[in-house]
Amino acid sequence: MLIVTHATVRNPAILKVRQLPRKFFGRATVWPRALTFGLFARILLEFQILRYFLTLTPLVIVALIWNGAALPLSQAPVLMLILIWWLETRVLRVAASRKPRLIDAAAADRGLDALRAQSRAVLTRIAAHRGMRQGALHLVVEQSDLWTAPPLTYVTVQSEDGPQVLDLDATEIQILQDGLFRDGLSERRLQRINQSQNVFLRDISFDARGVSAHARLAAALG
Numbered sequence: 001m002l003i004v005t006h007a008t009v010r011n012p013a014i015l016k017v018r019q020l021p022r023k024f025f026g027r028a029t030v031w032p033r034a035l036t037f038g039l040f041a042r043i044l045l046e047f048q049i050l051r052y053f054l055t056l057t058p059l060v061i062v063a064l065i066w067n068g069a070a071l072p073l074s075q076a077p078v079l080m081l082i083l084i085w086w087l088e089t090r091v092l093r094v095a096a097s098r099k100p101r102l103i104d105a106a107a108a109d110r111g112l113d114a115l116r117a118q119s120r121a122v123l124t125r126i127a128a129h130r131g132m133r134q135g136a137l138h139l140v141v142e143q144s145d146l147w148t149a150p151p152l153t154y155v156t157v158q159s160e161d162g163p164q165v166l167d168l169d170a171t172e173i174q175i176l177q178d179g180l181f182r183d184g185l186s187e188r189r190l191q192r193i194n195q196s197q198n199v200f201l202r203d204i205s206f207d208a209r210g211v212s213a214h215a216r217l218a219a220a221l222g
Contacts, residue, residue: 001155001180002152002153002154003156004030004154004155004156004165005156005165005167005168006167007033007167007169007170008032008173009031009032009033011030014029015156015164017162020138020140020158020163020203021140021156021158021201021203022158022165025143025144025154025200029043029046029047030154031043042149042150045146045149046144046146051087051088052084055084055087056080056083056084092147092148092149093145093147093148099196099197100196102192102196108197111189114183114184114185115202116204118179118180118181118183118185119141119202119204120139120206122139122176122179123139123157123204123206124206124210124212124215125179125218125219126168126172126175126176127206127215128211128215128216128218129171129172129175131216131219132211133208134208134209135159135160135161135207135208136159136205136206136207137158137160137166138157138158138159138160138204138205138206139155139156139158139180139203139204140154140156140157140201140204141154141190141201141202142155142200142201143190143200143201144200145194145195147191147195151187151188151190151191153187153191155176157176
């Protein structure tokens with residue numbers, strides 16, 4: 001899970017919002033400040049042109065090793081298209097016929113209920129932390145549609161006031177890290193649910209007027 005906010009990304013210009021929810025996959029590349037090699041490689045996998053290049057690399061190697069195969073391979077675009085199709089639809093993604101069998105419908109509903117409940121719980125704490133009395137917040141959980149790769153999840157808190165992606169402080173980031181994926185709901189399980197329903201962005205809204213006095217008191221006491 002990557003919590004996307006001004007303090008966690010190297011390119012905060014991508015956080016500009018025209019309408020809610022702000023989406024990232026297919027529109028902007030998120031470069032985290034804390035970038036490990038594994039995370040860097042996973043983000044690179046989202047670049048379609050790089051996936052095409054890696055798919056066709058074996059053909060290039062064959063052409064370099066066996067000179068006689070270079071000309072036939074260069075004149076075989078159908079083979080290249082088949083390789084790309086196979087990688088994109090059979091290796092990296094789930095075939096449409098298999099999607100409904102990834103998870104039981106009732107289990108998917110329970111997972112989404114947990115996501116909504118835990119999202120509203122963290123939004124309540126964030127709204128109380130900020131002393132908000134009115135306005136609507138959105139917790140947007142967006143995942144990559146690549147199935148066989150490790151799940152890549154972008155989490156943002158977005159406000160209708162602006163609209164904007166909130167600039168979260170360390171306390172609010174910790175609230176998200178501790179409260180969103182827990183009690184049996186993991187990124188991998190959400191990925192399975194999203195794949196089965198072919199929905200990769202979940203937008204949970206919360207009205208700040210619903211913050212209880214108890215939540216405000218807990219926030220005030222730190």
